[in-house]
Amino acid sequence: MSTTPTDASRTGRKPRPRLLHGLNWLVVRQHRASILVVLALTALGALWIVYQRGQMHDALVAAGWPEKPLEQTIASGGLLLTVNALGAFPVVLAVFLGATLISADQEHGTAQLVTTQSVSRRRWLTTKLFWCYLTVLVCSGVVSAFFTWWWKPYRVAFSFTWHQGTIFDNTGPMLPALCLFLTAAGITIGLLVRRVLMSMVVTFGFAVAVEVAWGLVRESLASPQMINYPLNAAAPAKLNDMYEMDRWVSDSDGKLFGWAHCSSLESESAVNACVKENGIVDNVVKYLGYDQMPSMQWTGAGFLLLGTIALTAFALWWASRRPL
Secondary structure, X not given: OOOOOOHXXXXXOOOOOOOOOHHHHHHHHHOHHHHHHHHHHXXXXXXXXXXXXXXXXXXXXXXXXXXXXXXXXXXXXXXXXXXXXXXXXXXXXXXXXXXXXXXXXXXXOHHHHHHOOXXXXXXXXXXXXXXXXXXXXXXXXXXXXXXXXXXXXXXHHEOOOOOOHHHHOOOOOHHXXXXXXXXXXXXXXXXXHOOHHHHHHHHHHHHHXXXXXXXXXXXXXXXXXXXXXXXXXXXXXXXXXXXXXXXXXXXXXXXXXXXXXXXXXXXXXXXXXXXXXXXXXXXXXXXXXXXXXXXXXXXXXXXHHHHHHHHHHHHHHHHHHOOO
């Protein structure tokens, strides 16, 4: 029988129960500094968005909106700072949280120490991934929800349109999905590279490349729509929120001509003659509508989540077959 005194026998008090036990407690305690920093940044970001939303609201009310139409959009320094910070948020998480999660343990020998104990390597890695992903999902979800809450009612005042990355990638499910994918990429890179600094550098380059590539495929997340309207008529109201991809003019049979086919001529009489000769009667616009934004975001988020699952599965498979 052990005679070593416990805290309870020395103080006469029962120890306070812990919310977390075992491996979960160990992982959270090991990474508590990183988790607390990310949570603090999230709280500050949410408060900043609330403040900026109030500032925009006051400016719009002073301008007479919504009774009066806005003469120009708002491009304040606070708005520019917010969208730039949101754009950098997935990269920051990938570099400072994802890339260091496993590589720091590998470089310092902690991974070998932990995995030689009673805890299996896969269970240890799964626990670390769970808490990392949970932190990323909660923090990015909160920031995205606050920015969406700011943007939606006042989107007519924003100097950025819905299809641009500054709005599209930072609202709805897109920001959490992008953060999870880049963080998973950072974890995988760290696991393969095994050195903290090099993992951070490679992850940064990869994250920047992904964000650039994502901007090129964003338009492919939905099928474009087409609309015809008379040549000299005003554009339909539904096109006010559209992203125009291409434009033509057409005759009554639907034959398309370049939008400048006749308008590039020098004189008005030449333009009219060209229009009459070719039988041009309609404008034709190929576009993506604002009503397609939710489906585009969920489609994009689905692809990113599939990528996250694939990277996570690869990391678990690699760790189970290679020494850490």
